Amino acid sequence: MTSRVLVVxxxxxxxxxxxIVLRSEGFEPSFCADGATALQAFRDSKPDLVLLDxxxxxxxxxxxxxxxxxxxxxxxxxxxxxxDTADVVRGLESGADDxxxxxxxxxxxxxxxxxxxxxxxxxxxxxxxxxxxxxDAAGHEVxxxxxxxxxxxxxxxxxxxxxxxxxxxxxREMLLEQVWGYHYKADTRLVNVHVQRLRAKVEHxxxxxxxxxxxxxxxxxxxxxx
Amino acid sequence: xxxxxxxxxxxxxxxxxxxxGAAVANRLVSLWRHSLQFRxxxxxxxxxxxxxxxxxxxxxxxxxxxxxxxxxxxALDASNSAAAAAQTLLESSAAADRxxxxxxLDQAVRTVQTVSGSSAIAVLRQSGQETSTIAPQDRIAPxxxxxxxxxxxxxxxxxxxxxFWQSVSLGDEAGEDPGIVVGTDLMVPGAGRYGLYIGYxxxxxxxxxxFMEATGIIGAVALLVLLGAITLLVVRWVxxxxxxxxxxxxxxxxxxxxxxxxxxxxxxxxxLAASFNxxxxxxxxxxxxxxxxxxxxxxxxxxxxxxxxxxxxxxxLAGDVLYGQREEFPGPTAxxxxxxxxxxERFERLLADLLEISRYDAGSVELGTExxxxxxxxxxxxxxxxxxxxxxxxxxxxxxxxxxxxAEVDPRRVKRIVRNLLGNAIEHGEGRPIVVSVDSDEHAVxxxxxxxxxxxxxxxxxRVFDRFWRADPSRMRTIGGTGLGLAISQEDAVAHGGxxxxxxxxxxxxxxxxxxxxxxxxxxxxxxxxxxxxxxDATGPVEPARPVDAQQVEVRDA
Numbered sequence: 001m002t003s004r005v006l007v008v009x010x011x012x013x014x015x016x017x018x019x020i021v022l023r024s025e026g027f028e029p030s031f032c033a034d035g036a037t038a039l040q041a042f043r044d045s046k047p048d049l050v051l052l053d054x055x056x057x058x059x060x061x062x063x064x065x066x067x068x069x070x071x072x073x074x075x076x077x078x079x080x081x082x083x084d085t086a087d088v089v090r091g092l093e094s095g096a097d098d099x100x101x102x103x104x105x106x107x108x109x110x111x112x113x114x115x116x117x118x119x120x121x122x123x124x125x126x127x128x129x130x131x132x133x134x135x136d137a138a139g140h141e142v143x144x145x146x147x148x149x150x151x152x153x154x155x156x157x158x159x160x161x162x163x164x165x166x167x168x169x170x171x172r173e174m175l176l177e178q179v180w181g182y183h184y185k186a187d188t189r190l191v192n193v194h195v196q197r198l199r200a201k202v203e204h205x206x207x208x209x210x211x212x213x214x215x216x217x218x219x220x221x222x223x224x225x226x
Numbered sequence: 227x228x229x230x231x232x233x234x235x236x237x238x239x240x241x242x243x244x245x246x247g248a249a250v251a252n253r254l255v256s257l258w259r260h261s262l263q264f265r266x267x268x269x270x271x272x273x274x275x276x277x278x279x280x281x282x283x284x285x286x287x288x289x290x291x292x293x294x295x296x297x298x299x300x301a302l303d304a305s306n307s308a309a310a311a312a313q314t315l316l317e318s319s320a321a322a323d324r325x326x327x328x329x330x331l332d333q334a335v336r337t338v339q340t341v342s343g344s345s346a347i348a349v350l351r352q353s354g355q356e357t358s359t360i361a362p363q364d365r366i367a368p369x370x371x372x373x374x375x376x377x378x379x380x381x382x383x384x385x386x387x388x389x390f391w392q393s394v395s396l397g398d399e400a401g402e403d404p405g406i407v408v409g410t411d412l413m414v415p416g417a418g419r420y421g422l423y424i425g426y427x428x429x430x431x432x433x434x435x436x437f438m439e440a441t442g443i444i445g446a447v448a449l450l451v452l453l454g455a456i457t458l459l460v461v462r463w464v465x466x467x468x469x470x471x472x473x474x475x476x477x478x479x480x481x482x483x484x485x486x487x488x489x490x491x492x493x494x495x496x497x498l499a500a501s502f503n504x505x506x507x508x509x510x511x512x513x514x515x516x517x518x519x520x521x522x523x524x525x526x527x528x529x530x531x532x533x534x535x536x537x538x539x540x541x542x543l544a545g546d547v548l549y550g551q552r553e554e555f556p557g558p559t560a561x562x563x564x565x566x567x568x569x570x571e572r573f574e575r576l577l578a579d580l581l582e583i584s585r586y587d588a589g590s591v592e593l594g595t596e597x598x599x600x601x602x603x604x605x606x607x608x609x610x611x612x613x614x615x616x617x618x619x620x621x622x623x624x625x626x627x628x629x630x631x632x633a634e635v636d637p638r639r640v641k642r643i644v645r646n647l648l649g650n651a652i653e654h655g656e657g658r659p660i661v662v663s664v665d666s667d668e669h670a671v672x673x674x675x676x677x678x679x680x681x682x683x684x685x686x687x688x689r690v691f692d693r694f695w696r697a698d699p700s701r702m703r704t705i706g707g708t709g710l711g712l713a714i715s716q717e718d719a720v721a722h723g724g725x726x727x728x729x730x731x732x733x734x735x736x737x738x739x740x741x742x743x744x745x746x747x748x749x750x751x752x753x754x755x756x757x758x759x760x761x762x763d764a765t766g767p768v769e770p771a772r773p774v775d776a777q778q779v780e781v782r783d784a
Contacts, residue, residue, distance in 0.1 A: 011536045017543040024547070081535040103539035103574050106546045217597065 002028045003117050006047035008038045008064065009079065010057050018051065021106040027113070035059030039067050047074065049116055054080040054091055062094045069095030073152030075116035079104075092193035097154040098180060099190075115181030116154070130163035131211035131223045133202060142202070154179065155198045162212060162222040171219040195220060262468075263461045270457040271450055278446045286439060293431045298406055301426040302389055305408040308341035309389075309422055316414050327417050328362040334412075335365060338424065346370050346396060346425030351418060352383045352411075361417040369396045370407065370425050378409050382421045386411035396427050403429035467495040471502060483510040520587075527584040531577055538574060545570045572708075579710035583693065586717040593721055595746060597632035598640065600671045601664050607644040608662060611652065619657030620677075622648070623767065626664045633671040634745040639718040643726070644673065646711040647738045651677035654736065661767050665754040666744075670724075672755040674739040678765050682730040690728055691716045715740075722746055729757045734764070 005022055009015040010033045019029040032041035036058030042050065050068060054061040065076055078091045078099035091099055098112055128135045134143050140156060142149045151159065157179045162170060170178075172188040180190060199206045211223045257264045312334040319330040331349060338347055346369040351361055373394040381390040390409045395402040405427040412422040470487060477485045486506060487499035549567040552560045585591055601624075608622045615622050644662075651660045655677035663674045682690065689695050694709040712726075719726040724742035741753040 011540070014536055014540045014543075017540045017547075021543055021547060081532045102535040103542040103577075106543050106550075109543075 002026055003048040003113075004028045004030065004045060005049050005051060005113065006030050006032065006042055006045050007051045008032045008035070008041070008056065008061070009051070009053040010034065010055075011053075018109070021109065022113075025110045033057075035061065035064050038064045042068055042072075042074075049113055050074060050076045051113075052076055052078055052096070054078055054087060062090055065091065065096050066094040069152070073150070073155075075153060077112055077116065088187070089189060089193060092190065093197070095152070095197070097152070097194075111181065118181075128160070128163045130159065130166065131202075133159075133211060135160055135163055144202075149201055151198070151201060154194065155201065158194055158198055159202065159212070162220060166222045166224075169215045169218050169221045174219070191220075263458065263465055266461045267454055267457045271454045274453050275446075275450055278449060282442050282446055286435070286442065289438065290435055293435065294428070297426070297428050297431050298391065301406055301408055301424075302391065304342045304344075304426075305410060305424045306389060308338040308424060309410040309412060311341050312338050312412060312422060316412070319415070322360070322416060324360040324362065327360055327414065331362045331365070331414060331417075331420075338422065342424050342426075344424050344426050346407075346427070348374060348421075348423040348425075349412065350374070350379065350421045350423065352379070352421055354383065355418045358417055362414070367425070370423060373397075373425070374407055374409070374423050378407065378423075379421055382409040382411055383419075386413075386419065394425070396425050403427045404432055405429070464495075467499070471498060474502065478506055478509070483513060524584055524588040527580065528588065531581040531584060534577055538570070538577065542570050542574065576708045576710075579708040579714060582714050583710055583717070586714070586721075591717075591721050593636040593746060594638065595634045595636050598635050598637045599632050600635075600640070600666070600673055600742075601626045603637055603641055604644055604662055604664050604673055607641050607648060611645060611648045614649070615652050615660065618652050618655065620652050620655045621659045623659055623661045624664070625661055633666070633742060635671075635722055635742055636718075639721070640740075640742070643715040643718050643740055644675075646715045647675040647740070650712065650738070651675050651679070651736070655679040658735075659766055663755055667754040668744075669748060670741050670743050670750055670752070670754055672739060672741045672753045674737055674755050674757075676735060676737045676759060678735040678767075681732045681734050681736055683732055684730075687728050687730040687736075690730075691726070723748065723750065725750060725753075727753075727757050729759070731762055734762055 005027045007015050007018050007022075007029055009018070009031075012033060015031050015033065019031065022029045030041070030045040030047065032038050035056035038052075038056070038059065052061050052065055052068075056064065061078065065078070068074065068076060075098075076096045078088075078096040079102060080087060080091065080099055081102045088099055097116060100109065100112060126136065126138055128137060132144055133149070135141075135156075136143065137160060140153075142151055142156065142159065158175065161175065161178050172191040175191050176182045176186050176188065180186065195212055196206075199209050199212055202211050203209050209223070213221050213223050215221050258268070315334045315337055316330060319326075321327045321330045335347055335349060339345055346367045348364070348366040348370045350364045350366065373396065375392055378390055378392045381388075391406045392409070394405060394407050396405045405425055407423050407425045410422045410424075412420045414420055467487075474485050474487050483506070486503045489496055489499045489503065545563070545566045548563045552563045555563060604624060604626075608624060612622065648660070648662070656679040658678040660678075661676045663676070665672055691712050693713045696709065716726045719740055719742065722742045723746050724740065727739045727741070728736065729739070730736040737757060737759055739753060739755055739757050741750055741755070743750055
């Protein structure tokens with residue numbers, strides 16, 4: 001089954017070039033050049049992944065991102081010409097799973113897309129408990145009692161990674177490698193922002209986290225099972 | 227010590243007093259040097275004091291001599307009349323024996339007393355006459371005892387027609403008073419010639435004078451105090467605007483371009499204020515203009531860099547797709563694709579560096595600091611440059627004597643600095659070993675990169691941090707540096723509150739030393755590592771240090 005990728009970029013030359021690269025790698029690209037129609041294009045094409053330019057005419061990429069995120073957990077990779085801290089963090093906070101700074105090379109692009117689309121590794125056990133949550137690894141579900149908590153695939157992967165080794169402290173670099181597929185040192189802000197987003201969904205009190213605990217100066221650890 | 231001389235201050239006390247005295251003197255000297263007001267008041271008081279002293283002395287002298295002269299003249303007149311009256315009395319008597327003569331003389335003395343108004347009277351028989359048995363005895367008032375000089379007596383004897391006087395101090399029970407003695411010749415019929423001496427006391431005049439002097443001194447002191455106070459006020463009045471100017475220009479110099487002087491009146495100070503404000507206006511306008519220009523330029527660079535990125539991404543993707551298929555192309559086309567690929571990468575690096583520099587120029591750099599071990603960081607950087615170093619035949623060595631605590635730095639930026647320095651060393655190192663040293667002290671951490679390659683002259687070394695500068699324009703950039711690496715590295719170091727220094731010697735190599743404070747904001751006082759190596763002429767490290775393997779770097783925590 002070929003994966004569908006929606007490319008939202010107003011620069012048609014770049015979009016076409018990305019399309020050529022994606023096709024040659026066996027993806028099925030669709031295109032949208034305007035922020036205002038991006039959401040409709042997303043609903044129409046039901047892509048497996050979205051490549052989203054940060055600067056778009058019509059509707060700003062960050063706004064598009066949060067609207068898509070509001071109705072779907074589909075992986076989103078931001079394409080940005082700005083590597084300035086504020087823009088990147090804003091993009092991640094609006095729900096993007098990952099970002100790529102222009103100019104990027106095709107190998108990198110394809111590698112990131114594949115990481116986000118790869119099937120989750122076969123779970124060793126069916127369900128894992130973390131805090132007062134139960135993760136159904138096979139069913140890609142997280143429940144608190146009877147309540148089902150909606151996580152994006154990335155957030156699910158992040159939680160699963162932490163929960164599968166409850167004794168272990170994960171450094172940000174380890175998480176970047178395991179969840180994002182970076183094999184070299186990347187931007188640790190990715191981890192910080194997504195841990196925040198995850199906590200906002202799973203913690204009772206995000207300011208006093210029990211499930212995803214911070215280990216100062218090292219990284220994160222799963223909270224004890226209750 | 228204390229027991230022997232209890233009344234004397236001990237050595238310590240003396241020292242304290244001396245120190246305190248020295249401190250006061252120092253304070254005065256400093257006040258003199260720094261306060262125009264203090265100086266002006268002191269000079270005014272000094273000079274007017276001198277003037278008042280001279281004038282006062284002159285007045286005192288002239289009044290004193292005037293007073294003395296008038297008193298003397300009065301005394302001479304009185305003495306003249308008294309002598310005449312006594313002479314008349316003596317001549318009219320017909321006394322012939324000693325007793326009668328004595329009583330006539332007594333009578334004459336009484337007359338003299340009445341006429342002259344003085345009781346200090348002496349009648350002395352002049353020497354050099356025949357002794358007479360009937361001549362009456364000398365009379366001398368106690369106040370005149372011992373004060374009539376021989377010169378006076380001689381003058382009276384030799385000039386019987388004239389009066390003579392002499393300044394004396396007249397003693398009585400109350401003490402000594404200044405005065406004069408007037409001598410006149412007196413002819414006692416039948417007994418010979420006598421000298422009549424009348425003493426006049428000037429005590430009254432003396433008192434007047436003393437009173438006047440006292441009044442004068444009090445007046446002078448009061449005048450001086452008044453003058454000092456007036457000067458103080460006037461100087462303050464004049465200096466206050468000068469102080470305002472000083473304070474205002476200091477604020478202006480400190481960058482507060484909005485400050486202005488209050489403009490009041492039309493005097494010189496108002497003119498000063500007006501011209502100062504004019505200057506500030508011009509300065510502000512000029513700086514604002516430059517700032518706007520600079521902001522515009524920075525934004526332009528930043529915009530250009532951003533705008534270039536999208537087409538560059540397309541080119542990059544296209545180039546990479548072609549590059550991936552280069553083996554299917556005929557020779558020249560394949561080479562073309564290769565060139566396209568490498569040059570696109572180079573262009574990309576250049577653009578990234580340009581953007582980074584523009585960020586520094588715009589002052590929009592934020593440090594993401596975290597506790598970082600510089601040795602680990604150096605090890606990582608060395609590892610990442612390992613292949614490049616091998617290509618150029620240089621061996622990378624790490625010397626880390628130990629004692630490291632983590633420093634609060636932005637690891638991304640510091641690693642970029644180290645990689646830049648390493649790239650630079652590899653490019654100019656002539657394939658000789660490259661030594662990276664890391665050391666630290668209480669306040670700072672330092673890392674230096676030494677190569678034993680070409681080196682530079684001092685003039686070249688001074689320009690090494692300039693953007694796009696090359697020591698030898700004909701030399702190729704073999705590693706493909708952008709020419710901005712060292713400039714960015716220096717900006718990175720400065721952003722940490724640290725410094726990046728260079729030492730170089732032609733044909734001996736180059737040392738770049740990075741010094742960073744343990745926590746940003748702490749001012750640097752020195753560096754844990756020397757800049758100039760102790761083996762400036764060596765062509766390689768003395769003992770071949772073990773080749774670095776980042777995993778093997780030992781870190782001893784202090």
